[in-house]
Amino acid sequence: MLEIEAVRAGYGALAVLDAVGFHVGEDEVVGLVGPNGAGKTTLVRALAGLLRPSAGAIRFAGRDVTTEPGHRRAGEGMAFVLDNRALFAELTVRQNLALAERMGRRSGRPRCLGDDAELFDLLPVVKERIDAPVQLLSGGQQQMVAIARALLLRPRLLVMDEPSAGLAPLIVKHILELLHCLKGRGMGILVVEQNVRLIAEVADRGYVMSLGRLVHEVPPGGWPALLDDERLVRAYLGG
Amino acid sequence: QGHATSREPVTIGAILSVTGPVAGVGQPERDGALLAEKIVNASGGIGGRPLKLVIEDDASNPDTAISKATGLIRSTRVRALIGSSNLPSTVAIGGLTDPVKLPQVALSGMGPAVEARRTCVVHLLAPQELNARAALAYVRDALKVKRIGLLHDSGYGQAVANSLKAVAPDYGVELAQVEKFEIGATDVSTQAAKVKNAGVEAVVIVASSATPFRNVHDLRMGVPVIGSIASSSYDYVRAMGEAAEGVIFPEFLIAEDPLPHQAAFVATFREAYGRLPKNYEAAGWDAVNLLARVLAEAGPEADNAAVCAALRKPLRGVLATYDFSAPDMTGLGLASFSYSQVKNGGFVRLPFPPR
Amino acid sequence: MAAPCSLSAARWALLAAVAALAAAVPFATPVELVDRLTFAAIYGIAGLGVGLLLGQCGILNLAQAVFYGIGAYASAYGCVELGWPPVAGILAGMAVSGALAGLIGWPTLRLNGYFLALATLALCIAGGELFFEWDWLTGGSYGIGGIPALDLGIVRFDRPETFYYLAWGVLALALVMARNLIASRDGLAAQAMRDAPDAAAVLAIDMHALKVKMFVLSAMLGALAGSLFAHHVSFVSVQSFGVERSILFLLVPVLGGARSLSGIVIGALFVALVPEALSAFGEIHHVLFGLALVAVVILCPEGLAGLLTRLRGARRPAGASAPVTSAKEVEHVA
Amino acid sequence: MSPDPAFFAVDGVARSFGGFQVLADVSLAIGQGEVVGLLGPNGSGKTTLFNIATGFLPPSAGAVRFCGRDISRLSVQERSRLGVVRTFQTPKVFEGLTVRDNVALGFYRQMRAGMVESLFGAPRARREVADARAASEPLLARFGLKPLADTAAARLTAGQRRNLEVARALAGAPRLLMLDEPSTGLTRDEAMALADMLLDLSAEGMTLFVVSHDMEFLRIVGRAHVLSFGRIIATGTMAEIQADPQVRQIYFGS
Amino acid sequence: MTAALFVQALFAGLTNGFVYALVGLGIAVIFKGSRTVNVVQGEFVVIGALVVVGLLDAAGLPYPVAALAGVAGGLMLGGLTEIAVIRPLIRRRAGEDALLLVSIGLAVAMSAAVLYVAGRGSYLLPAVGGTAVVNLAGATVRVHALFLIASGAALVLALAWFFRHTALGLSMMAAAMEPDGATVTGIDTERMRTLSFALGGALGAAAGILVAPLTEVNYQMGLALTLKGFAAAVLGGLANPLGAVAGGILIAMVEAFGIVFIASGYKNVFAMSVLILVMVLLPNGLLGRGARAGG
Numbered sequence A: 001m002l003e004i005e006a007v008r009a010g011y012g013a014l015a016v017l018d019a020v021g022f023h024v025g026e027d028e029v030v031g032l033v034g035p036n037g038a039g040k041t042t043l044v045r046a047l048a049g050l051l052r053p054s055a056g057a058i059r060f061a062g063r064d065v066t067t068e069p070g071h072r073r074a075g076e077g078m079a080f081v082l083d084n085r086a087l088f089a090e091l092t093v094r095q096n097l098a099l100a101e102r103m104g105r106r107s108g109r110p111r112c113l114g115d116d117a118e119l120f121d122l123l124p125v126v127k128e129r130i131d132a133p134v135q136l137l138s139g140g141q142q143q144m145v146a147i148a149r150a151l152l153l154r155p156r157l158l159v160m161d162e163p164s165a166g167l168a169p170l171i172v173k174h175i176l177e178l179l180h181c182l183k184g185r186g187m188g189i190l191v192v193e194q195n196v197r198l199i200a201e202v203a204d205r206g207y208v209m210s211l212g213r214l215v216h217e218v219p220p221g222g223w224p225a226l227l228d229d230e231r232l233v234r235a236y237l238g239g
Numbered sequence B: 001q002g003h004a005t006s007r008e009p010v011t012i013g014a015i016l017s018v019t020g021p022v023a024g025v026g027q028p029e030r031d032g033a034l035l036a037e038k039i040v041n042a043s044g045g046i047g048g049r050p051l052k053l054v055i056e057d058d059a060s061n062p063d064t065a066i067s068k069a070t071g072l073i074r075s076t077r078v079r080a081l082i083g084s085s086n087l088p089s090t091v092a093i094g095g096l097t098d099p100v101k102l103p104q105v106a107l108s109g110m111g112p113a114v115e116a117r118r119t120c121v122v123h124l125l126a127p128q129e130l131n132a133r134a135a136l137a138y139v140r141d142a143l144k145v146k147r148i149g150l151l152h153d154s155g156y157g158q159a160v161a162n163s164l165k166a167v168a169p170d171y172g173v174e175l176a177q178v179e180k181f182e183i184g185a186t187d188v189s190t191q192a193a194k195v196k197n198a199g200v201e202a203v204v205i206v207a208s209s210a211t212p213f214r215n216v217h218d219l220r221m222g223v224p225v226i227g228s229i230a231s232s233s234y235d236y237v238r239a240m241g242e243a244a245e246g247v248i249f250p251e252f253l254i255a256e257d258p259l260p261h262q263a264a265f266v267a268t269f270r271e272a273y274g275r276l277p278k279n280y281e282a283a284g285w286d287a288v289n290l291l292a293r294v295l296a297e298a299g300p301e302a303d304n305a306a307v308c309a310a311l312r313k314p315l316r317g318v319l320a321t322y323d324f325s326a327p328d329m330t331g332l333g334l335a336s337f338s339y340s341q342v343k344n345g346g347f348v349r350l351p352f353p354p355r
Numbered sequence C: 001m002a003a004p005c006s007l008s009a010a011r012w013a014l015l016a017a018v019a020a021l022a023a024a025v026p027f028a029t030p031v032e033l034v035d036r037l038t039f040a041a042i043y044g045i046a047g048l049g050v051g052l053l054l055g056q057c058g059i060l061n062l063a064q065a066v067f068y069g070i071g072a073y074a075s076a077y078g079c080v081e082l083g084w085p086p087v088a089g090i091l092a093g094m095a096v097s098g099a100l101a102g103l104i105g106w107p108t109l110r111l112n113g114y115f116l117a118l119a120t121l122a123l124c125i126a127g128g129e130l131f132f133e134w135d136w137l138t139g140g141s142y143g144i145g146g147i148p149a150l151d152l153g154i155v156r157f158d159r160p161e162t163f164y165y166l167a168w169g170v171l172a173l174a175l176v177m178a179r180n181l182i183a184s185r186d187g188l189a190a191q192a193m194r195d196a197p198d199a200a201a202v203l204a205i206d207m208h209a210l211k212v213k214m215f216v217l218s219a220m221l222g223a224l225a226g227s228l229f230a231h232h233v234s235f236v237s238v239q240s241f242g243v244e245r246s247i248l249f250l251l252v253p254v255l256g257g258a259r260s261l262s263g264i265v266i267g268a269l270f271v272a273l274v275p276e277a278l279s280a281f282g283e284i285h286h287v288l289f290g291l292a293l294v295a296v297v298i299l300c301p302e303g304l305a306g307l308l309t310r311l312r313g314a315r316r317p318a319g320a321s322a323p324v325t326s327a328k329e330v331e332h333v334a
Numbered sequence D: 001m002s003p004d005p006a007f008f009a010v011d012g013v014a015r016s017f018g019g020f021q022v023l024a025d026v027s028l029a030i031g032q033g034e035v036v037g038l039l040g041p042n043g044s045g046k047t048t049l050f051n052i053a054t055g056f057l058p059p060s061a062g063a064v065r066f067c068g069r070d071i072s073r074l075s076v077q078e079r080s081r082l083g084v085v086r087t088f089q090t091p092k093v094f095e096g097l098t099v100r101d102n103v104a105l106g107f108y109r110q111m112r113a114g115m116v117e118s119l120f121g122a123p124r125a126r127r128e129v130a131d132a133r134a135a136s137e138p139l140l141a142r143f144g145l146k147p148l149a150d151t152a153a154a155r156l157t158a159g160q161r162r163n164l165e166v167a168r169a170l171a172g173a174p175r176l177l178m179l180d181e182p183s184t185g186l187t188r189d190e191a192m193a194l195a196d197m198l199l200d201l202s203a204e205g206m207t208l209f210v211v212s213h214d215m216e217f218l219r220i221v222g223r224a225h226v227l228s229f230g231r232i233i234a235t236g237t238m239a240e241i242q243a244d245p246q247v248r249q250i251y252f253g254s
Numbered sequence E: 001m002t003a004a005l006f007v008q009a010l011f012a013g014l015t016n017g018f019v020y021a022l023v024g025l026g027i028a029v030i031f032k033g034s035r036t037v038n039v040v041q042g043e044f045v046v047i048g049a050l051v052v053v054g055l056l057d058a059a060g061l062p063y064p065v066a067a068l069a070g071v072a073g074g075l076m077l078g079g080l081t082e083i084a085v086i087r088p089l090i091r092r093r094a095g096e097d098a099l100l101l102v103s104i105g106l107a108v109a110m111s112a113a114v115l116y117v118a119g120r121g122s123y124l125l126p127a128v129g130g131t132a133v134v135n136l137a138g139a140t141v142r143v144h145a146l147f148l149i150a151s152g153a154a155l156v157l158a159l160a161w162f163f164r165h166t167a168l169g170l171s172m173m174a175a176a177m178e179p180d181g182a183t184v185t186g187i188d189t190e191r192m193r194t195l196s197f198a199l200g201g202a203l204g205a206a207a208g209i210l211v212a213p214l215t216e217v218n219y220q221m222g223l224a225l226t227l228k229g230f231a232a233a234v235l236g237g238l239a240n241p242l243g244a245v246a247g248g249i250l251i252a253m254v255e256a257f258g259i260v261f262i263a264s265g266y267k268n269v270f271a272m273s274v275l276i277l278v279m280v281l282l283p284n285g286l287l288g289r290g291a292r293a294g295g
Ligand SMILES: Nc1ncnc2c1ncn2[C@@H]1O[C@H](COP(=O)(O)OP(=O)(O)OP(=O)(O)O)[C@@H](O)[C@H]1O
Pocket: A011, A014, A016, A034, A035, A036, A037, A038, A039, A040, A041, A042, A043, A083, A194, C327, D154, D155, D156, D157, D158, D159, D160, D185
């Protein structure tokens, strides 16, 4: 589904990512963990087309999308929950979601969730505050809208940067269940998190990033071992 | 006589507002001045030496005028200075020419008190009080009415308005309603309505735009409208559209009905530029010609005082006949004015004052 | 810990060299250029006021022409009509401007962003109209002429060459003080409130009082520049104090890079010299000036001072990449 | 520990936005040196309560008391001067300043130089800023920001911003520190280290009021209140709260 | 004061209100779609009108064709401005200051170019109903002024509907508000920005064509128009077309009645004081909404 190869990227003169390569397959949840400043968000932004890599390649569904503008990637089925949420603050929840829904409908792909009701169950705020401008919502409510927006794009690949940030435990549970359910429907999912324990609950396999490089690959079922591995935890803290 | 190109040129500087808000004045002045330079040189220059006119654009801004004048006076070492097209620049430059008594021919009307003390700065356009008197004379003697309304802008118009208020009693005229608007106003219909409301017998408009004329026309007041030199350019009259019809201008009539001494200028100008000249073209032309004449008379090598003395005598130009011998430096009188009225988009001479 | 404001030896040497060069200018250049440079310093002083507000506080001030005008009229009216010594006129101008800024700033500086910019624009328009309307004081479009040369007892600043030293001396002094201010508690607080007002409030920064103080300071710089202008040109009239002049003063810091002080000097030189240089091209020189402004931004979006830094700074290391979209869009009023 | 109602109290506070009731009659009290938690589902009104307590929003009804004084009408900076300081759910850093100066501004309350002194570069004005910068060093080190001290805060990542904000809030030695989700975006170890540090500070007398969804982090609180639809539905130790069936149903989901 | 004077002032306020609003509308639309304040808007108005003048005089086109061509010209000018100047700047992450500077630079260049190309003259366009006036309670109002008010109102309602109810309108707003969010939602932010400038340019030209028959146009009125339009737009909440109309009418009414009741010499002092007062009382603008305070 997603394959990236020796990607380098950064901000102006500052190089952050150093030859990062990995892949996310269909029907799997891949976790990416790493300390503050490791470059996780930078990687997500490069995947989203918000930051152009200076070297390397990004392939999505067999096509090279490295130089493709970000908005086209969305049309092809890459959806993102960005760490700053990037919602349209002055628009209402309904308008925020309508823009994504329209995009998703145009793609012709099937919906991730059966219908709106399912979405509302999952993320209650979407219904409760549907006509409120997003900027008036609480932090967690906004996070839910950001997740809903990504789902409405009917993605084939879902990338989430710290999706649990600010969410109450109940909602985090909902999201974990959702991820389990989605991967069963042929979707690839990449979850970036600080919270290794959370990742361990949902991800099949994954990677540890530090100082802009993938320093460790977590094999399927390897998460609990990672938590026990003194050496890795220290390396992971070393950032 | 013959073409004077062989000897060292006599240099005159000119600071004109070719760009910026006063470009409508500076550009025609430049056209007239350049034409005059050509004609002066074609007819032998100044005492056999060619005339060189160095024109600088002050962009309608006194700061720039100061720097340019400093350069012309001290680096280019001009023999005389023309300008500027706008009053602030003129007064500012005067602060530089006055100490060295460099002859300066200003293309604006006389400004603040300090100008009257500058004995080497002459003004080719009428002082505002004279413009006021020209309008009032017509109101009293031709229209024979007593209650008038005044619409004026806050710049030039304000200066004329102050004079009008001061001298109106001399003419037995009452300014029944005086209304003001900012320079470049796009709508003065409320002010015009107030004037109409006051039930006046004539309206005087002093502004450098066509808008107030149209707004007054829209109110269908049915009383005579008197304009001023600031809005008498062909451009503005065209922009007045239908509203221009019948407006009376107490200023200078040149191209439509040229007097014998104006005919040559009008013909030459028309040939050179393919259009008719009006006040500002004539002022630019006059400035260069007057200086060429007095420099020739005093001799190109004469000192500043001698040139100034030569300048302060009766001199005939195409815009008007000037006489700068008065101690207060005014050069024009009421007799210099000619009155005209717009008919079918053109200016027609009015039989006033009766000769 | 080293004092954060001490300069390195190399920078001292550079500064000394620039100062020496500047001192030599009147001896080595045509007088009209000296005159232009004098105006550059005057614009720089007024522009510094605008720059402090814009760069440090994030306030767009379009009213500087009014304060400049107050300074100019105080000097003109004081010296010509009341026969004051020049210093009295200058101080009176600064005092009146400062007081007015405080009076008007108090209610309006509670506004933010474009609302505040509009309030300053309104002040500029209203002030300009009063300059016209109160012609008993300002002379209206006739202006006030015959303002005497600035005479400080020892020297008479009555020629471009001498005035040049005065104007640049004042600007240099103002820059040093601005530098002190920026490095101080108030300077840091101003920048904090510009970037995150809520967080600044939590740190007990009284933003409103700080803004008012900065506005007063800015206005006083404007008045000082206006007084110098009046004495240099010897004539003042309303035409010099319109919105266009406020925009000119805004260009000074923006061209150089609003947050840098060396940018003020660069911006002032630009607005004073470039139009002159371009006027050689004839009537289209305004078009060219406009395009030059555009070119500056395209060549160095952080201002001309940013360009200098870039030329001096390291080359871009290989491997860095360019962001596709803007990092942070302008903050807007909601 | 029994709360000393004289220190900090919220009394019958209510707030609605154009008919939408967000807080309804919330009362709670915190004693000096206490560490109190506030939790509840998303949108239950936690941040709104913080906004009211710190002066960003006026309450529709009720009062906020600090040290026995009604501070409901004081502005944010006046409350801050009394020692009431907060952090924000979405960190707000001064992007144009260096990381060090961000923290140094935390000492703003202790600085005294006036603008005239600053303009003339008076020794006191210079010294104060230098002192504040020096005093920032231990905090920078403590929050792992030392290597970034001279970079502009605009370049910080989400986690670094969170660290910076907490460091800045601690700088001025607040008396009541209100933290809105301080552990979000931090690594586990950072979160735990922060928890330890906060416990130390509370032992030294600082009062803490913490909003969080992070149960592991919330071990630092002695008591907690649970908000739901703007009402306090449970109060007690974390163990009591985690056992409360109503809280389990609407908040933990089991 | 007579009833006639009152009605006259009322209509002057209404007409000028829509003149300011038409300029402000373009500024609001461009701000909505790009978060930049377009200082060039007044020049768009002047150029739009002058293009039509040129097409009528020089090319002799019939008026409706020339007017449409003028609007199309404004559309292209706006779009081109974005593509040639704004886009490269935003790609290079220029800040707010840089965008303001470039906008001022363009305004200077364009107004000087107008002086260079069209000269110093003032130009009128044919008015609907010619110079005919209608008599209302003793006041006379140009037929064209009524036409201007009606078309202004229609235009603003259409725009409000466009931004609220069409996907394109929403996308334009979204792209300006949050470019990253828009990109990951599949919106081409650069295209949206170009479109908003094109729309602003077309609105500017339309404003010029509507306004010029009443006010004349010349090379130096661009800045004054921009300032009034900016005031109208900001007063209304900046990103709100309906607000621009409310703001424009408020300013113009205060001006008109200031002239009637106070003195025409203090018109702006009065109007600007009221403007500041309104902003202090309504810190989000006439129709603006507040953001969330605190965290
Ligand atoms: N806009 C920016 N400009 C310059 N440097 C930046 C910018 N954003 C991030 N960086 C730098 O890039 C590096 C990686 O940042 P990134 O945001 O990718 O980290 P992260 O792994 O997501 O961290 P966190 O867990 O805290 O979110 C950091 O060193 C940071 O300082």
